[in-house]
Amino acid sequence: MPRIAYFGPQGTFTEQAARAFATNGSDELVPVATVPEALAAVRAEKADAACVPLESSVQGSVPDTMDGLAVDEPLVAVGEQVIPIRFTVLTRPGMARHEIRTVASHPHALGQVSRWLAENLPSAAPVAATSTAAAAVDVTEGRYDAAVTAPVAAEHYPLDVLATDLADVRDAVTRFLLLRRPGPVRPPTGADRTSLIVEPDSFRTGSLAELLTELAECGINLSRIESRPKRGRLGEYRFYLDFDGHIAERRVGDALAALYRRCREVRFLGSYPNADASMAVVPPNNTDQAYADADAWLDGVRSGRSA
Numbered sequence: 486m487p488r489i490a491y492f493g494p495q496g497t498f499t500e501q502a503a504r505a506f507a508t509n510g511s512d513e514l515v516p517v518a519t520v521p522e523a524l525a526a527v528r529a530e531k532a533d534a535a536c537v538p539l540e541s542s543v544q545g546s547v548p549d550t551m552d553g554l555a556v557d558e559p560l561v562a563v564g565e566q567v568i569p570i571r572f573t574v575l576t577r578p579g580m581a582r583h584e585i586r587t588v589a590s591h592p593h594a595l596g597q598v599s600r601w602l603a604e605n606l607p608s609a610a611p612v613a614a615t616s617t618a619a620a621a622v623d624v625t626e627g628r629y630d631a632a633v634t635a636p637v638a639a640e641h642y643p644l645d646v647l648a649t650d651l652a653d654v655r656d657a658v659t660r661f662l663l664l665r666r667p668g669p670v671r672p673p674t675g676a677d678r679t680s681l682i683v684e685p686d687s688f689r690t691g692s693l694a695e696l697l698t699e700l701a702e703c704g705i706n707l708s709r710i711e712s713r714p715k716r717g718r719l720g721e722y723r724f725y726l727d728f729d730g731h732i733a734e735r736r737v738g739d740a741l742a743a744l745y746r747r748c749r750e751v752r753f754l755g756s757y758p759n760a761d762a763s764m765a766v767v768p769p770n771n772t773d774q775a776y777a778d779a780d781a782w783l784d785g786v787r788s789g790r791s792a
């Protein structure tokens with residue numbers, strides 16, 4: 486039975502994403518306490534896959550996921566889910582609004598309802614918890630008075646519902662990845678995304694521009710670029726790239742090979758169907774056919790059949 490470790494405990498938004506990934510009725514969803522534990526479970530072959538949050542449209546990247554993907558044994562994404570995010574506030578049973586002194590949640594959740602908290606629970610101190618559902622556990626066990634959670638947490642924990650459907654930013658979404666140990670890459674769907682981490686071989690003038698130019702010349706549309714410090718020294722960064730396309734395509738293969746020649750390290754994070762099923766737009770001179778025609782012409786010139 487395939488096991489999917491997810492950033493839990495029960496009732497997180499990540500569980501919702503893991504359920505969306507678990508199309509196979511026999512998948513077993515296993516909650517773990519932190520993102521690093523979810524990744525470690527897959528690396529240690531205690532789980533077949535890990536479901537973790539990657540980025541929020543409001544709060545940006547999830548640092549634990551970004552850093553956990555860059556080090557240790559490589560993992561590759563085989564799918565993504567983009568989930569709309571609305572929050573519920575749960576309190577200890579019977580607690581009146583004016584008695585609430587502490588409100589716990591994942592920092593991304595607290596950041597996404599800060600206006601609501603300031604207006605509705607002005608005397609409650611926000612407290613960071615490992616996840617939204619970990620905050621619900623904290624409230625259930627009496628450590629804090631209220632928790633900002635996913636709607637589904639109300640079904641798992643014996644708490645009162647103070648408010649539902651909250652979001653300072655309407656239409657907020659979070660993107661989740663399903664990660665596995667590397668294996669043969671699944672064939673392209675035409676609506677694929679490829680993710681990479683690259684470390685330029687030097688940080689001289691123009692080195693990032695050169696990498697981006699390689700992508701542009703291969704007709705590749707970048708959908709995200711982000712840098713994270715390497716932690717050891719200021720001034721040294723890894724770049725996280727997402728772009729439209731699949732490693733099986735010639736233009737993508739050529740771009741990856743060009744980055745490999747220019748970088749200290751290229752870590753392939755997967756080619757997988759994008760969540761909105763939007764088909765890649767491939768410039769006419771970067772189709773597989775265009776490359777095949779050029780190869781045939783070059784062979785002809787080299788062999789003296791044509792000039």
Ligand SMILES: O=C(O)C(=O)Cc1ccccc1
Binds near residue numbers: 499591616617635
């Ligand atoms: O804590 C959770 O429920 C998570 O899955 C992480 C998260 C937190 C806030 C918004 C989206 C995801």
